[in-house]
Amino acid sequence: MKGNGKKTRLMYWACGMISLACAVVFLWLMLIAQEMISGNENIAQLAGAVYLYIFGAAVPCALAVGMLAAVIYEIGQGRAFTMRNAKWMRGIAAMAFLECAYIAAGAVGWSIAGLMHPGIILLAMTLILFGCGVGILALSLAGLVVKANDIREENELTV
Amino acid sequence: MPIIVNLDVMLARRKMSMTELSEQVGLTMANLSILKNGHAKAVRFSTLERICEVLECQPGDILEFREEE
Structure with missing residues (x-):
């Protein structure tokens, strides 16, 4: 029971830290937008569109x-x-x-609108690379979890 | 599933209940039910050995292969 309580607390800490990190990144992007x-x-002149774009980027991240x-x-x-975990990871x-x-x-x-800054291009490329890395990692983990689930089920039904 | 487990038949012959069998074999009732109802995916030789020892029978008396139609 003590071990479970510690695990639960660690779990909530992990969720909290990840949410905080995402919030910090989001605020940082907003600051960059403000500076731009x-x-x-x-x-x-397109301030509204810029903020809307950044808010739009936050939606998949939040999900x-x-x-x-x-x-x-x-x-x-x-x-x-x-x-279920494999499904979440695929998500x-x-x-x-x-x-x-x-x-x-x-x-x-x-870029087409002529409003691009070289620094923003670099930031966009970095975010795209990072996003692809996260996506590939999550897909690989989902595949492994499916295999592990099959092994676990077989183990549970082995008498 | 093609492999049928005929525990009921042997239990009736030896006049033994599932509870008694589970206590003597050292399996939980849940696991024994999984075996009896054909939900088991695998059976360890050690488990089969203990069941045959307790029921004084051969593995073929408990396990039957029936081809799926």
Whole structure:
């Protein structure tokens, strides 16, 4: 029981830290946007669109964090290798790839509008690479969890 | 499943209940039910050995292969 309480507390800490990290990144992006808007007249005219774009980027990220929290909760309850977890991980991968596509589309759109900054291009490329990495990792983990689930089920039904 | 477990038949012959069998073999009632109802995916030789010892029978008396139609 003591061990379970510690595991639950660690689990909540992990969820909290991940949510905090995402919130910090989001605020940082908002600050960058504010700086861009204040420093460039053209971009300042489209301030609403810039903020909307950043908020839009936060949606798949928030969904992915929610799914990650669900996975961490299941692991904390001792249900690590289940099809539900594999489904959540596939969902995280989907959100990561969606985020990459969204950032890429945004980068192309802003470039066509002539409002792109070299620093923003680099940031976009970094985020896309990071997102692809997260997506591939999540998909691989989902595959492994499916296999582990099959082994666990077979083990549970071995008399 | 093609492999049928005929525990009921042997238990009736030896006039033994599932509870008694589970106590003597050292399996939980849950596991014994899984075996009896055909939900088991595998049986350890050690488990089969204990069951045959307690029921004084051969593995073929408990396990039967019936081809799926």
